[in-house]
Amino acid sequence: MEKKKMYAVEATNLVKTFGKEHAVDGVDLKIPKGIVYGFLGPNGAGKTTTIRMLATLLKPNNGHATVMGYDLVEEADDVRQKISLTGQFASVDEELSGRENLIFIGRLVGYTRKEAKQRADELLAAFQLTDASKRQVKKYSGGMRRRIDIAASIVTSPELLFLDEPTTGLDPRSRNQVWDIVRALVKQGTTVFLTTQYLEEADQLADLIGVIDHGKLIAEGTSKELKASVGAGSLIVNFDNEVELQRASTILEEQLGEKADKDLKDYSLTLPIKEHDKAAVAIGALANQNVKIKEFSMAQPSLDEVFLTLTGKLPDQETDGVVNE
Amino acid sequence: MNKNTTIEEVFQNHERPKKPGALNASATFAWRALLRIRYVPEQLFDVTVFPIIFLLMFTYLFGGAISGSTGEYLDFVLPGILVMTVSMITMYTGLDLNKDIEKGVFDRFRSLPIWRPSVLVGALVVDAVRYLIASTIMITLGYILGFRPEAGFFGVILAVLVLLLFAFSLSWIWTMLGIIVRSEKALMGISMMLLFPLTFLSSVFVNPTTMPNWLQVFVDINPITFVVDAVRGIIHGTDAMSDILMVIYISIGLIVVFGPLTMYFFRNKN
Numbered sequence: 184m185e186k187k188k189m190y191a192v193e194a195t196n197l198v199k200t201f202g203k204e205h206a207v208d209g210v211d212l213k214i215p216k217g218i219v220y221g222f223l224g225p226n227g228a229g230k231t232t233t234i235r236m237l238a239t240l241l242k243p244n245n246g247h248a249t250v251m252g253y254d255l256v257e258e259a260d261d262v263r264q265k266i267s268l269t270g271q272f273a274s275v276d277e278e279l280s281g282r283e284n285l286i287f288i289g290r291l292v293g294y295t296r297k298e299a300k301q302r303a304d305e306l307l308a309a310f311q312l313t314d315a316s317k318r319q320v321k322k323y324s325g326g327m328r329r330r331i332d333i334a335a336s337i338v339t340s341p342e343l344l345f346l347d348e349p350t351t352g353l354d355p356r357s358r359n360q361v362w363d364i365v366r367a368l369v370k371q372g373t374t375v376f377l378t379t380q381y382l383e384e385a386d387q388l389a390d391l392i393g394v395i396d397h398g399k400l401i402a403e404g405t406s407k408e409l410k411a412s413v414g415a416g417s418l419i420v421n422f423d424n425e426v427e428l429q430r431a432s433t434i435l436e437e438q439l440g441e442k443a444d445k446d447l448k449d450y451s452l453t454l455p456i457k458e459h460d461k462a463a464v465a466i467g468a469l470a471n472q473n474v475k476i477k478e479f480s481m482a483q484p485s486l487d488e489v490f491l492t493l494t495g496k497l498p499d500q501e502t503d504g505v506v507n508e
Numbered sequence: 509m510n511k512n513t514t515i516e517e518v519f520q521n522h523e524r525p526k527k528p529g530a531l532n533a534s535a536t537f538a539w540r541a542l543l544r545i546r547y548v549p550e551q552l553f554d555v556t557v558f559p560i561i562f563l564l565m566f567t568y569l570f571g572g573a574i575s576g577s578t579g580e581y582l583d584f585v586l587p588g589i590l591v592m593t594v595s596m597i598t599m600y601t602g603l604d605l606n607k608d609i610e611k612g613v614f615d616r617f618r619s620l621p622i623w624r625p626s627v628l629v630g631a632l633v634v635d636a637v638r639y640l641i642a643s644t645i646m647i648t649l650g651y652i653l654g655f656r657p658e659a660g661f662f663g664v665i666l667a668v669l670v671l672l673l674f675a676f677s678l679s680w681i682w683t684m685l686g687i688i689v690r691s692e693k694a695l696m697g698i699s700m701m702l703l704f705p706l707t708f709l710s711s712v713f714v715n716p717t718t719m720p721n722w723l724q725v726f727v728d729i730n731p732i733t734f735v736v737d738a739v740r741g742i743i744h745g746t747d748a749m750s751d752i753l754m755v756i757y758i759s760i761g762l763i764v765v766f767g768p769l770t771m772y773f774f775r776n777k778n
């Protein structure tokens with residue numbers, strides 16, 4: 184029992200099928216308390232289905248799980264006392280104002296009317312939504328939406344917070360705000376289980392990352408460990424003409440020991456790299472030999488590359504929307 | 509003070525208070541439904557416009573043909589249209605619920621440690637308010653047009669109460685369908701398909717004795733017919749006891765069957 188309590192989520196062989204489709208197909212999880220767990224996978228991988236099971240909304244067809252030490256099925260009500268869920272889509276009532284939504288949730292968790300109002304105002308202030316507090320949520324911007332969604336989830340402090348794709352569709356600024364919120368919550372001791380389609384997000388936030396595809400957990404580890412398995416990313420160098428490009432190609436291939444991918448339309452070269460230091464040395468070599476570079480940049484390994492390495496194939500193309508190259 | 513500290517501050521020390529009781533949770537959902545009416549007054553459109561159109565249309569279009577005079581027909585048809593309108597409006601209960609599910613808010617409700625039926629009970633209570641509004645509009649308009657209930661004001665009140673009981677019970681069919689049917693359009697289709705024959709093939713518009721035999725068989729076992737006969741009987745002071753009892757049985761039957769079914773699907777929703 185004591186040992187179990189160390190884990191926020193402990194699941195063995197979770198299975199959920201919809202008809203013939205195995206949405207989640209035997210997932211094992213061991214998530215320590217107090218961390219951010221990043222659940223990374225393309226569209227249709229089974230992220231939402233897993234979260235909905237762990238949040239007691241779906242009964243698993245098979246397998247067993249405890250959430251904050253309580254059995255998911257037998258002690259669902261105890262689980263609900265410990266968790267909060269911010270779903271992938273609307274998780275507040277869009278017809279009501281932000282403030283009304285928070286008061287509403289406050290009442291549902293057991294605050295008196297006065298307490299609920301006070302709590303709503305505190306949260307609105309902390310999430311910088313005071314100005315928009317009287318506006319209907321359906322008139323909020325994407326970033327404001329996500330903030331009110333999350334605010335509604337922490338009306339009382341959950342011990343485990345599920346965030347299903349909290350930043351999909353947000354601009355970089357809003358995305359950063361959400362990231363800051365997540366960091367602040369974790370600092371206060373909450374365990375956060377978040378799903379994402381972006382390696383960068385998992386990289387920035389998660390202490391532990393699980394990669395899911397076709398309902399199966401295909402890899403798990405820290406961001407460092409995952410990246411080590413795919414290399415550090417790629418080096419992209421642009422030139423003004425083909426002559427420079429061809430010269431550079433020979434030099435870079437020799438330096439990095441990798442084959443260069445040439446794009447003759449916009450005169451650019453792409454090479455995979457294992458360590459950042461090597462890329463710097465290679466660029467230095469170009470300069471030494473007076474190759475004229477227009478610009479160069481480093482690209483993070485994309486989810487596609489992680490998949491390529493882990494599964495030997497790209498994620499299904501039909502499940503559109505996977506990170507583009 | 510930067511925003512991080514503020515979020516950390518508001519996050520501290522907010523243990524869950526004791527969870528609300530069933531009544532409180534239901535009242536909170538009812539409050540939400542009322543707020544929604546304030547923001548989307550169009551919601552009341554069907555509640556107000558349907559009754560008016562139906563009443564005017566049937567009284568003046570068919571009144572002369574069916575009863576010989578519009579005044580006499582009004583007395584006959586108003587209780588029928590009242591039942592029909594309120595029965596029709598009940599299907600919005602399912603549509604609203606379906607929308608909540610489709611949008612995703614429903615997931616949040618279900619992940620809260622509250623008495624689960626409160627989501628539905630709260631909505632149904634506010635629906636009762638809608639039925640009352642529709643009834644009031646219709647009876648008032650009827651009165652202006654010359655409708656005279658023989659059993660007087662209290663008869664009308666009693667009739668409306670019987671109707672509300674039936675409407676509340678009927679709503680459980682829609683809540684069940686609202687949970688299991690995937691799209692709003694499909695739900696609308698199914699609801700209409702059930703409601704149209706039930707309301708039209710009943711004693712709402714004409715006395716069943718004027719119908720061919722095969723149709724009478726259906727009309728006589730149609731629950732709506734019992735409700736219409738009960739309401740009509742109460743309003744006009746004729747003996748309606750057996751019909752009232754029938755309505756009570758039907759209502760209990762609907763709740764006993766569809767209440768648990770609704771809760772079953774509610775718990776096991778995919």
Ligand SMILES: Nc1ncnc2c1ncn2[C@@H]1O[C@H](COP(=O)(O)OP(=O)(O)OP(=O)(O)O)[C@@H](O)[C@H]1O
Nearest residue numbers: 201206224225226227228229230231232233271778
């Ligand atoms: N209620 C349902 N009924 C039938 N199939 C479903 C249902 N929910 C999910 N699925 C299927 O299960 C699979 C996994 O879906 P899920 O929503 O868990 O993926 P996801 O990783 O969250 O994807 P996304 O990134 O698009 O949100 C998909 O193929 C989906 O079509």
Ligand SMILES: [Mg+2]
Nearest residue numbers: 230231232271
């Ligand atoms: Mg999803």
